[in-house]
Each structure stands twice: as structure tokens, then as C-alpha cells.
Amino acid sequence: MNNCTSINILRQRSSGILLPIFSLPGPYGIGEIGKEAFDFIDFLNDSKQKSWQILPTTPVAPLFGNSPYMSFSAFAGSPLLIAAQGLVEAGWLLETEIPSPSFSPFLVEYDKIESYKKELLQKAWRRFSQKPSFADTLEQFASTHPWAQDYALFVALKNKMGNAPWYEWPEGLRQHDSLACAQAQKDLLADVHYHLFTQYVFMKQWQALRDYARAHEVQLIGDLPIYVALDSVDVWVNQSIFQLDENTGEPTRVAGVPPDYFSATGQRWGNPLYRWNSANTEVETQLYAWWEQRLQHNFNLVDVVRIDHFRGFESYWSVPAEEETALNGSWQPGPGENFFREMTIRLGEMNIIAEDLGVITKEVEELRDSLDYPGMKILLFAFDGNPENSYLPYSMGKKSVVYTGTHDNDTAVGWYLSSEVAPEAKKQAKLFAHCSDDNAGSFHRELIYLAYGSPANLAIIPMQDVLGYGNDCRMNTPGTTTGNWQWRLTRSSLTPELSTWLGQQVELFGRDPQPKLKILAASQE
Template sequence: MRLPRSSGILLHPTSLPGPHGSGDLGPAAYHFVDWLASAGQRLWQVLPLGGIGPGNSPYMSPSAFAGNVLLIDLGELQSQGWLDAADLEPAPGLFATHVDYGAVTSFRMERLARAAARFAASASEESRAAFDTFCESHRSWLDDYALFMALSEAHEGVDWCDWAPGLALRRAGALATAHRTHAERVAFWRFCQWSFFRQWAQLRAYAARKGVKIVGDAPIFIAHHSADVWARPELFELDPEGRPTVVAGVPPDFFSATGQRWGNPLYRWSAHAAEGYAWWIERLRRTFELVDIVRIDHFRGFAAHWEIPASEPTAVNGRWVPGPGAALFEAVQQALGTLPVLAEDLGVITPDVEALRRRFEFPGMLILQFAFGGDAANRYLPHHHEHDAVVYTGTHDNDTVAGWWAGASDTERHFARGYFGVDGHDMPWTLIRAACMSIADTAIHPLQDVLCLGGEHRMNRPGADDGCWRWRFQWNDVHPWHGRRLAEFCRLYGRTPAA
């Protein structure tokens, strides 16, 4: 699907300013939408909105359907009467410059528990009715998720396949007992999801009124320790005890000499095909209830994925295994119609991957940081761009442009300076201008590049176990000229919204 010519900003909500240790769906999110609109930006790419897993990554979420409860605006809960002003006083360990997930999780989860208890004790009939309606409309995933999270807490994070057999194998009697035993925490997790979805709907509606669309993200894989794998083990490549036999990753590439061993369980695609890809249809339908456009992560995995034996410590000793290909997207299209989807087609891209993307007219991704490692034939150079694409200065997995430029080879530097006719002193904005000039329909810039920040501000380092997903900005980092310059580029290169 061709998208209108536009420009946007890449920023995960946890990177927003705010007093409680990480960005959330509160006032700063609304202010950011205002800033986007004033800067001529029509898109906000938010990355995954689900809960975090190992490495604090939202790509290792405990649910493919649930929202990240750490994004809930505590101030809004106070306005509902479920928290007191004292509950919102910041605690030690909550930083403005980065997210300390240990401190943030402790602070926020304690406040959410207080709010849930007060809601249970004193909520109005109107609020209870809204909560009940939400629980009913999301029952297909919410019941399993809430019980899974309660059980995970009770087992102190021990992997679900190591729970008592009755729970691990979901025997009816054991589940009924667990619901009774953990009823309060099950209700808590339902309350948190209702709060997230309610607040997100309000923010998205505000963005729509400002002419800003939300670009969401559908990670191809999910964590083994997740409600989805626990609830539907037959859809994944697991042994009889529920342990993965093979796991996901990518072979050695630009990012890592030993590849990336992500560790997610792989799908048993034959089981998905047997039920008409119903799980995937429901997943994408729910995702499009939250966002306007969806970036499908690791698109090449639908043509073929890198299968790593679970016993292997790295991704080196894997093999390519065919994925579902067109059959999945035909089923999705038949059920949901033509959807605004972006394909993350980075990595080892073979002709079958390109053919699959073009068959369904999904725009692919073009990364300008990748453009200068060869010669004029490099597909990422602007003179090779196509309309049906999204051009980025970099992504959340890349270094910032300033960080990349500081470490670029002499060959890359010489090529880039000559290509753009610049001396290289302002490379972040040189690439932003190039993205805006490109004939690609969509241009997206990480906020770090707009702010010309160095590599210490990058969001993620693929393959790293910690230290990622922590970056935050403050409003005093953003100057009036940033927005004015973006708006001017949009005007000059036809990315301004039509009057």
C-alpha cells in the first residue's frame, strides 16, 4: 500500500521526559505530539508497546497482545482518585537522563498496586462497567495473560515449563485452583491492562486530531516465557515438556560476527497453517486497534528464518528454514483487508524475500548509514531509492548518525562528503535532509539524530545483554530551530500535510 508522502520521528515512549523514571502516556506524550505537529511531522514511530523482557527489550515481551504497564500515566490514575498526591512524589533512583529499570519497576508497580486496590474498593459504577466491558472484549488473550503474570510472580520469574506439571501443562483443575489462589493479582493485571489501553486510546485520539499517525511495531517473535507460548504451546517448536528445541536469531552480519542468538522459540508453521493462521490474524487485528501503520519486524523471517539448535550458545551454527511465505499474508488480507504495513527487510535479503514484499506491496526500509560502505551501486544511496519505501537516517538498532560518523572509515567519510558535497561537520542533518529529499514516500528520523547526539545516546545494541533501551531526552535538549528546520525540509521537499 502506497503511503502519503510524509515525515516522522522515531521515539519509544519510555524515552519521553517525566518525573517517574521513564517516559509514559502522560503530559509529555501529548506535548511531544504537539511538537511533532508544529515541526511538520505526520508520523510518530513508537516501536513495540508491549511489556519488556530480558535486556529490558520490548522485543522479548511476555505477551503479543498486552501493553507495557510501565507506560501507564500515574498522574491520570490520581485524577481518577485511585492514587494520592503523595504517591506521585519521585523516589531516589529515578533519573531524567536514562531509565533505571530496577528502580522504575519497583516504584511504578507499587503505585499501580495501590491504584488497583483503591479501584477495587471504591470505583464508581461507570468505571466498573467500563472495566468489565474491556475485560469481556479482550477475553481472548486477557484471561491467559493475567493468570500467567500472576503465576510468574508467584514463581519469582521461573520459566513456566519448570512450574508444577498441572500448571505448566494447563490442566483444568490446576488452573481453576490458581485462579482462586491468585484472584487478587489476576484482577490487578487486568486493571493494569485496562488502564494502559484506556490511556493509549486517549493519546492516539489526540494525535489523530493533530494530524499525527502512529507507526507501531509487530515483533515477529515473542519470548518463550510468555502468556502466548504457555497458552498455545502447540503453535511453537517445543519438546513435550515445553522447552524450545530450536530458537530464533540471525547469522553473522553487519551487527555481529557471531550472529545474534535471540533465543525466542520458533513457530510451528504447520500448526498455524492448519488453523488458517488465526493466531496471526488476531494478533495483527489487535495491533491495528492500537496504531495506524504497522512495521512488521524481521520480515525476511516469513520467507525463511534462521533456525538455531537450542543447545547452541551463538547463532553461528544455524540453518535457513522456509517460513509461511505468501500463505500467511493471503490469510491476513482475506480476513482484514489491505493493511498499511511496513516491512523491516534488513539483513540477508534474498530474491524470495523481495518478491514476497513486492507481491503484497509492503514498503521496505532504506538506511542511509548503510549507504557509504561500497560504491555508487549501493542500494541504500538516495539515487537508488523507490517511492514505495521508508528511508531512515538510522533505526533503534543503529548507532546515532553522530556516533556512526565518528567511527566511520576513511573510505565512508570520503564517499559521503563527496556524495553530498559537504565537509561533514553536520552529518546528522545532512542525512535528515537527504531522507527528506528522497523520492521514498516516507522519511523517519530517530530523535537522537534531530538533536545531533553522539553514540552514547543510542537506544539499542543488537546482541548486548544489558545497557539498552535506557535513553531519555529532556525538553531543554529540544530547541526551536530543530522544529523549524524539520518543518522547512518538509515544505521544501513536499512532505508537508495538505491544507
């Protein structure tokens, strides 16, 4: 597998924008893999941006607060992101069969979108399934996407079981017994085929989008959470590679992080832990094979992968499942460098960004550096008065990806307006941007100035900071379960003036690799 394209955004100065697919504009209540996504690539291209960073595109669920980081599949694509007009263009839906949309242009209303999209997809499925060759098409798709068959059966079973978690299913199904699953496949074949169809459509639309991005020299940066949800097809099918009770299927130990400045009891995430460093060679083989498949799948979708909670590969916080907090956990060794060396042997060079935020040890930094993976630098974390703060612009190395902020914290303007931010921090940020005023309205551009001018090879700006929006447009507030993952961009925000300004900043700070490449090519003629 070759994950490299003509311009390696991790090795040359360039810039990009962070915007989830679901935040794209459009009339159907949620961003889609359709016209608006293609138009956004055009905007990036016109703005001299070389990358588009997204959040995970896996299915979301109300049970998990619609978080893209907690899905019941690490491989499947969210049916909510399937473009309605794409169904029409494929001949599976008539224009007149699409109900007139009446959704908020500013927020994703998941409860409304779920039923709306399901109605469209089921209409498309009925027309698709009338073709004599539909079963062969789905069988061929499943043969090239091995995870899809398990996903379709899992969702069909969830529907039959009233959405009960898999570890509460009847014994044979709970244990993923081959005979029980074969019978369920037979009994639920129509529903299984429908869910296979949604994945077939998603992947077909996604491939068209990726081809368009490549043609316009925009690289896609994906996001891979290190852990998966307990109630997921991934754990159900691969129980042996997780730390689970063999009888109940429930976890014996779960993931989290230890107590720190932000939480006296730590954070108990509840995800099941992998059986890293198992003495059972069969478990080790299966675990590595699953990760190989997962990484391969992600690199089939995107050009670069950001690994969330990268530090868990060096060591991870293990919490007894019966504990209500993360207080009584312990550090356990992760798979370390050998894991990534093995994946590189199997998959080829991997373009990976290591999410190394939070309390990071020397050992984690050594692992990141030994693999030559860039880490993340967040400007909003820089201004605490400490001249040795590693997030300050002058402290960044070239092998870094600089962000103004992430999807988990304040927007730039929201940070500057926040009463919880010390006035000294705001003053320091302004001084770094060579500004003596206290104008919050221009702060986002001042922070972009600092990011673009930093030594970091790649600068990524959340779309909210490009536009100078406040915390009412914040993406996520950690520790809360409502009001997150809903913000949407409006089409009118992507103006020619904004594109021109971004392009000017790219040129000013030498973040357009193309002119250098053209000069080099001319000198060799």
C-alpha cells in the first residue's frame, strides 16, 4: 500500500481546514458526501489549502450522544452522511420521492435526520433490490469489504433485539457462534441486505469524493479513535482480543485516564481494553490482524490518519470495570514501537499524526519521535506565562501540526471572550501576535497569523476559527452529553473574499508547496 501522494503535507509547509462532514451546509439537515462536499474542496483549492481534516465518519447513536468518537462500528460509514441527490443520480430514487426538507441550517437535528434519511434510503433500497443482480452486487461488495457483512448482521440483530447490547443477547449469538449467526443471517436476510446496501452506497459516494479531492491536490486527513465502544460489532466479532469476561462478555477492565489537574478522580471512559502483550500467540495474531485491517481501511478512505490518544500505544490507564471512577487504575505497557514497525511492514509507509495532547511522558515522546510521526501543537494551550510552554510558536519543531484549537475546546474568539481565561493569558496571546488592542473580533485572524508563521510544517485551522465564530458554534464540550456535534456551516460563509484572504496568508507564510515544485521542475529542464 502506498499512502503517499504528490505532496506530502507532513513534510512540506502547507495548511488546511478542520471541518467534519456533518458540518457541511445543505438542505437535508446534515452535511453529506454530495455537492456541498465537492464545493468545499473547490473552496479549499481556491484558498490554496492542501488538506481537509475531518472527524470520524462512522455511525453515531443517541446512546453515545451522537459522538463520532463512540460508534457501534469502527469501519462502517454513517448512513446519515449519504447524499440524497446521489441516490437520485444513481437511479435509485426519484426527485419527487424526496420530502421537502425543513431543517435548521445551523444545527444538526439528529432525532429528525435519523427518520428522514432512513425513509429515503429504504425507498432507494426497494428500487435497488428490484434488479436481478442486486444480491451479486452486494456479495461482491462484501467480499472486498470483509467487515461489512458482520456490520450488517450486527445492526439487523440490534433491531430485532430492541437495541439491546450484544452481551445481553441469547448465548449463541452473544458468543458469536457460527451456527447461531448463520441462522440469524438466514432469518434476517432482507434486513442484512438493506444494511449492506447502505454501506455500498456510502463507499461508492466516498470514493467519488476522494477521487475529486486527489484531482484537486487536496489531501484528506481522517481521525482514528484508539478505542472502540463495548456495544459494537468490533467487540462482538472479536471478543478474544479484548479484556472481557468469557462468560458474560462484559469487560473486566476499561479505558480511561488517571487523576490530573482537571479531575481529581480521573476519567473513566468505559471502553474495553485490548489484550496487548498477551502470552497467547493466537490472541496476538488476531489482534494485529484486526488492527492491520482497521488501518488499511482508514487509509483506503483518507491520505493521512490522526490517531486519537496516541499515548495509549506506549502505556494505557487500566481501570477495574467495577470501579465507578478512574482513581484506582494502573498504568500498563502498550505495544510500543514494535506494533507500528510491524504495521509498516504489512501496509507500507503510513502518514500518521500522533495526537499527543495532555500529560505526555518522555517515553511517549520517544515513541512518537522514533516513528517520525508529527505531534500536535495547540495555540490556545500556549499562553500560561511559561516561556518553556511547548505550545508557544517558537517552541514548535517542523515535525509538528499546529492548530489554533481542536474540536474539544473553545473557539479562538470564544476563548478570548471567556471569563474563565485569565486576562494575562489574553494579553500574552495579543503580544505574540504583535497587537496591543483588546479587540476580540480580530483575535481569530491573529491566531491564524501565529499558526501560519510558526515553524510547524502543517497548520490546520478549525472552520469556526477561520470565520471568527464564538463558543455558540463550539463543536464539543468534553464531559457533557447534549448539545455537541451539531454545528453546521452556512453556504453564504464561504465567500470569495475569505478565499482570497486565506490564499494571501498561505503565500505570505510560504505554505503553498506548488511554486517551489514548479521552480524546481523548471531548473531541471
